[in-house]
Amino acid sequence: MSAQVIDGKAFAAKVRGHVAEHVARLKEENDLTPGLAVVLVGEDPASQVYVRSKGKMTVEVGMKSVEHRLEADTSEADLLAVIADLNADPTIHGILVQLPLPGHLNEDLVINSIDPAKDVDGFHISNVGLLGTGQKSMVPCTPLGCLMMLRDHHGSLSGMDAVVIGRSNIVGKPMAQLLLGDSCTVTIAHSRTKDLPDVVRRADIVVAAVGRPEMVPGDWIKPGATVIDVGINRVPNGEKTKLVGDVDYASCAEVAGAITPVPGGVGPMTIACLLANTLTACCRANGLKEPEGLTA
Numbered sequence: 001m002s003a004q005v006i007d008g009k010a011f012a013a014k015v016r017g018h019v020a021e022h023v024a025r026l027k028e029e030n031d032l033t034p035g036l037a038v039v040l041v042g043e044d045p046a047s048q049v050y051v052r053s054k055g056k057m058t059v060e061v062g063m064k065s066v067e068h069r070l071e072a073d074t075s076e077a078d079l080l081a082v083i084a085d086l087n088a089d090p091t092i093h094g095i096l097v098q099l100p101l102p103g104h105l106n107e108d109l110v111i112n113s114i115d116p117a118k119d120v121d122g123f124h125i126s127n128v129g130l131l132g133t134g135q136k137s138m139v140p141c142t143p144l145g146c147l148m149m150l151r152d153h154h155g156s157l158s159g160m161d162a163v164v165i166g167r168s169n170i171v172g173k174p175m176a177q178l179l180l181g182d183s184c185t186v187t188i189a190h191s192r193t194k195d196l197p198d199v200v201r202r203a204d205i206v207v208a209a210v211g212r213p214e215m216v217p218g219d220w221i222k223p224g225a226t227v228i229d230v231g232i233n234r235v236p237n238g239e240k241t242k243l244v245g246d247v248d249y250a251s252c253a254e255v256a257g258a259i260t261p262v263p264g265g266v267g268p269m270t271i272a273c274l275l276a277n278t279l280t281a282c283c284r285a286n287g288l289k290e291p292e293g294l295t296a
């Protein structure tokens with residue numbers, strides 16, 4: 001068997017197209033422009049690339065884009081002051097602090113200082129609680145992107161066995177909540193899980209989010225299962241480097257029914273969902289109907 005490749009790049013372009021249509025309508029009918037502010041502290045090269053892409057795509061869908069680039073040694077008080085200003089700015093509907101932050105900054109404190117209604121990353125403790133209790137919240141972008149691809153591929157996920165490998169607050173835990181919300185039977189597996197290969201072999205849906213290059217081989221995958229690879233690992237490739245996921249693509253693609261590639265799978269959906277969340281936040285802030293199909 002050779003798996004169907006789920007093209008995240010094409011799907012993300014479609015999502016951004018829907019967002020752009022809604023943004024144009026908001027402008028025409030309500031004289032409103034959604035605004036997204038991205039805060040970057042320090043000079044991490046990968047973060048700089050992601051922040052540049054976010055700004056470019058924000059403008060491409062017709063939204064207002066604001067960037068705050070702060071020195072790596074910025075104090076917590078100064079960072080909190082930037083966030084407080086953005087919280088108070090009525091033209092800004094979404095605020096995102098690019099992670100990881102330099103080690104001297106308390107990530108939880110910083111994230112929880114963002115107005116939960118503008119927390120388009122869905123990392124604020126209030127949004128975590130709302131998602132966990134099945135209430136309307138801002139949903140973290142990467143898991144939301146995975147859910148959209150799964151719904152698009154399967155239609156209903158009800159009754160399916162899903163295994164999420166990884167228990168991070170940013171991906172693993174919210175992914176499990178979303179799958180539960182769609183009535184999957186969900187297992188969260190991690191580094192201490194006993195008999196991990198057997199646990200994964202039971203799954204109709206495998207979401208790999210461990211951050212270990214090519215950790216999941218094809219013989220862990222149930223024939224026909226859907227494999228969503230969240231990993232983005234840069235590994236040596238001769239004199240250069242290449243990107244690989246958390247699953248061994250070649251062997252998993254032989255067994256799976258469908259699989260996301262790396263690059264071009266989950267990654268592009270992260271930024272598309274960030275734009276979708278900013279649009280949703282703008283609609284909620286103004287008491288307008290939310291766009292359909294762009295949130296959980």
Ligand SMILES: Nc1nc2c(c(=O)[nH]1)N[C@@H](CN(C=O)c1ccc(C(=O)N[C@@H](CCC(=O)O)C(=O)O)cc1)CN2
Nearest residue numbers: 050096097098099100121141263264265267268270271
């Ligand atoms: N505040 C946040 N910080 C971080 C998040 C996040 O969602 N919010 N996620 C990641 C980084 N990230 C967005 O910020 C991100 C990662 C990867 C991609 C992507 O499109 N990847 C491409 C490959 C890109 C490459 O060549 O390096 C792909 O998979 O095809 C987009 C966004 C950590 N920080």
